[in-house]
Each structure stands twice: as C-alpha cells, then as structure tokens.
Amino acid sequence: MSDLFAVTEATWPAVAVHDVGPFRVREGRGGGQRVSAATAEGDWSDADIDAVEVAQNRLGQHPLFMIRPQDTRLDAALAARGYAVKDPVNLFEAPVAALLGEIPRLSAFTIWPPLAIMRDIWAEGGIGPGRIAVMERAKGPKTTVLGRVNDRAAGSAYVAIHGKTAMLHALHIVPDQRRQGSAINMMRKSAEWAQDHGAERFSVLVVQSNNAANALYTSLKMQVVGQYHYRSYKP
Incomplete structure (x- = not known):
C-alpha cells in the first residue's frame, strides 16, 4: 500500500x-x-x-484536525473539548493496470489546463476557485479529465501523481448525465494517463456518506486501504 497521506499532501x-x-x-x-x-x-x-486553535483562528479558519489511525489519543482529547466528528473518509487504492479497460471513442479526454466548461461543471458541484487553485499549485505530473456522453460535456476530474501513485480528486458528473458510464470512462482514462506517466498505483479519497462514489470505486475493484476523519469545533 502507498503512503496515501503523503500522496494527498503532494x-x-x-x-x-x-x-x-x-x-x-x-x-x-x-x-x-x-x-x-x-x-x-x-x-x-x-x-x-490551544496554540493550534489560536493559529487557525488567525488564519481565518475554524479549528479543524485530521484524525488518522495513529491519532487515537488526540481523537479522545478533542472529543473531550467538544470537537465533533466530521466527514469520515475512505482511502481507496488499486493497481493502475486493474483500472484499465476499453474507453469508447470521444468519451473522455485528458486536458491541462482545464477548459472553461470544466470549471463550470465543477462550480455546479461546489468545486470553486479555491479548489481550482489547489490543482494549479500541485507540482509534478497532473491533468484534468473531461467526460462526454450524449455529445455533451458530462463530467470533470483532476488527477496528479506523487512517486508511483496517482490520485484522483474533484470528480463531478453533471446530474442529468449520471448512470450512463461517464464516471467509469473517466476513471479508465485517468488510469491510462497515469500509466503513461509512470504510476503503478491509483488512489482516491471519498467521504463514507457518498454512497454513489463508494459504490463506483468498489465496482472497479478498488480496495479500502485506510480511513480517517476530521474533528471540528465551532463555538
């Protein structure tokens, strides 16, 4: 298994x-x-x-901690302070080769930088300029993926590589174009791009409450290899 926390950071x-x-x-x-x-x-x-809370407030951020498997003592300490559990996350991973498959013609494209239509699709899914800026900051191999179905843009995603592991972020499918294979085609295109750029593993993070996304990655034979959650506090 890759160090997916390091992959996420990069x-x-x-x-x-x-x-x-x-x-x-x-x-x-x-x-x-x-x-x-x-x-x-x-x-x-x-x-x-206490010092972290002060630092985060100075940054204009609510106190927020990521709790990984090794952070059980911190988890308990934050709970005692009134911090709530927020957004438990599954970490999925699979060999790149396991995700490869036939991609229908003109159904998915890798593009950098993202097109305006891709930014519009993301905006519809709540992925705004702050998250686009994250993609632009990333170093190393990266791309975005445009999905098409019924002769129109159907989805947008971002993929980047750290070491030998690719990670997909910000996958959003237009609501009225869902359940028509676009997400699978985009995943396969992402894996194809990742393999071409030297990646051997493919990964994605998804909140446990997103049943559709968890089902998608499970259907592609990706395995849950780790979990984490946040602790947040808003007085």
Whole structure:
C-alpha cells in the first residue's frame, strides 16, 4: 500500500504549512478541509492544542484536525473539548493496470489546463476557485479529465501523481448525465494517463456518506486501504 497521506499532501497541496509546536497547520484559503486541517507530527500537550486553535483562528479558519489511525489519543482529547466528528473518509487504492479497460471513442479526454466548461461543471458541484487553485499549485505530473456522453460535456476530474501513485480528486458528473458510464470512462482514462506517466498505483479519497462514489470505486475493484476523519469545533 502507498503512503496515501503523503500522496494527498503532494497532489492536493495547501497554500502554506505552518509548524505550531508538534502540529502541522495547513493554510487552505478555500481549498477544502484537506488543506485546512492540522495534524499531529510528534508528541503534544493540551497547551499545543490551544496554540493550534489560536493559529487557525488567525488564519481565518475554524479549528479543524485530521484524525488518522495513529491519532487515537488526540481523537479522545478533542472529543473531550467538544470537537465533533466530521466527514469520515475512505482511502481507496488499486493497481493502475486493474483500472484499465476499453474507453469508447470521444468519451473522455485528458486536458491541462482545464477548459472553461470544466470549471463550470465543477462550480455546479461546489468545486470553486479555491479548489481550482489547489490543482494549479500541485507540482509534478497532473491533468484534468473531461467526460462526454450524449455529445455533451458530462463530467470533470483532476488527477496528479506523487512517486508511483496517482490520485484522483474533484470528480463531478453533471446530474442529468449520471448512470450512463461517464464516471467509469473517466476513471479508465485517468488510469491510462497515469500509466503513461509512470504510476503503478491509483488512489482516491471519498467521504463514507457518498454512497454513489463508494459504490463506483468498489465496482472497479478498488480496495479500502485506510480511513480517517476530521474533528471540528465551532463555538
């Protein structure tokens, strides 16, 4: 299994990362929870949590921590402070080769930078300029994927590579074009692009409450290889 936390960090990067004692505090500026959460990188005390809260407030961010499998003590400490569990996430992974398959002609294209129509599709799904800026910041191989069905644009996604692992983010299918194979075609096109750029593993993160996305990745024989959740606090 790849270190998907490192892959996420590289393929969906924060604007800046600030060291606050043993914690890493990410500055997201509208890029979503992944780039706005704090993580424990060493031994910590209650005073360190206080310092993180101050730092996040100064950045204009609500206190938010990512809780990984090794963070059970932090999870309990935040719960005691009144932090709520938010958005449990599944980490899926599979060999790139396992996702390859026939792609109907003119059904999916890899494009960088993204087209205006792709930005419009993302905006419809709540993926706005802050998240587009995350894609633009990423270093290394990256692309966006445009899906087509019924002779019209049907979906948009972003894929980037860290090491030998590709990770897909921001997959959104136009609501009235769903359940017509576009997401599968886009996944296969993404895997094809990833293989062409040296990746051996393919991964994606999805909130556990997104039943359709979890079903899609499971149908493609991807395996859940890890999980995490957030703890958030809003007074």
